[in-house]
Amino acid sequence: MVGVGLGAILGLFDEILNYLGFPLPVRSGLIVALWLKLTGGLHLDGVVDTADGLGVTDTTRRLAVMQDSVTGAFGVMAAIVVLGLKTIALSQISSDRGLIIMIAAGWGRWGQVGAIAFYPYLKPTGKGAFHKQQIKLPEDLLWGLITLLVITGVWIAFHQQKWRLGLESVIMGCILALGIGFWFYRRLGGHTGDTYGAVVEWTEALILCSLSRDLTF
Structure with missing residues (x-):
């Protein structure tokens, strides 16, 4: 629900940028920049780490290494790829840009x-530990899924x-959202707050890439 509200903003x-006459590539770059600003870079930091x-x-x-505050080359490259793919x-x-976002x-x-619900948390404490402790199943998963299905149905x-x-957005959404979390689990044996953020960013970027095939000029 938070994601849907963020997408609406x-x-x-x-739409305001479109009304002011900004071309599509510029609008897209500004949207991605605002996206980063509104989330505080929290999830992108997870991608980097x-x-x-x-x-x-x-x-x-x-x-x-993931806990180290120093950013390495792999983290920089990953951030560039995610932001580039989104833009x-x-x-x-x-068309339907607001809804797609x-x-x-x-x-x-x-x-x-899903990553919080299905996989172990790798540290006794951390910025994502409280999510693991407070999650309520199955309602937390169901409410989000119902919200996304309703929005897609109305569209x-x-x-x-x-x-x-x-239909493709639902199928790809499920596959990517769950598949990326599973991939990190297989590589690391579980999740941390950083990988939670990475799941968000990579899912967003790849869903946008998938849907761009059918919503071009």
């Missing part, structure tokens, strides 16, 4: 909830010719 900002940890060949040092994909989406941000956070109801795209 970004969609409104995008997770990439640095996974870049270490010694698996026993990965958590220590490029948005630049190819010319809501869907991407919603599925990103639903994937985070299809008003744009019946795009029902396949709506």
Whole structure:
């Protein structure tokens, strides 16, 4: 629900930029910048730290590297890829942009909830530990899933010719949101606050890339 609300704010900002005459690529870059600002860079920081940890060949040092405040080369490259993918994909989406952003941000956070629910937390404490302790199952997963299904259903109801795209957004959302969390689990044996953030960012970016195929000029 937080992701959907964030997407609505970004969609409104995008409409304002469109009204002011900004071209699509510029609007997309500004949207991604505001996206980063509104989240405080918290999830992107997770992308950076997770990439640095996974870049270490010694698996026993990965958590220590992820906790290090120094940003390494792998983290910088991962951040550039995520921000670049989001900007490029948005630049190819010319219709229903606000709704697509809501869907991407919603599925990103639903994937985070899935990672919290299904996999062990790797540290006794940390910035994501309280999420693991406070999660309520199955309602936390169900409410988010129902919200996303309702939004997609309303979109299809008003744009019946795009029902396949709506169905694709649900299928890809589920696959990416759950699959990315599983991939990090397989690589690390569990999750941390950093990987929770990485799940959000990578899910958002890849869903935007997937949907850009059907919403081009």
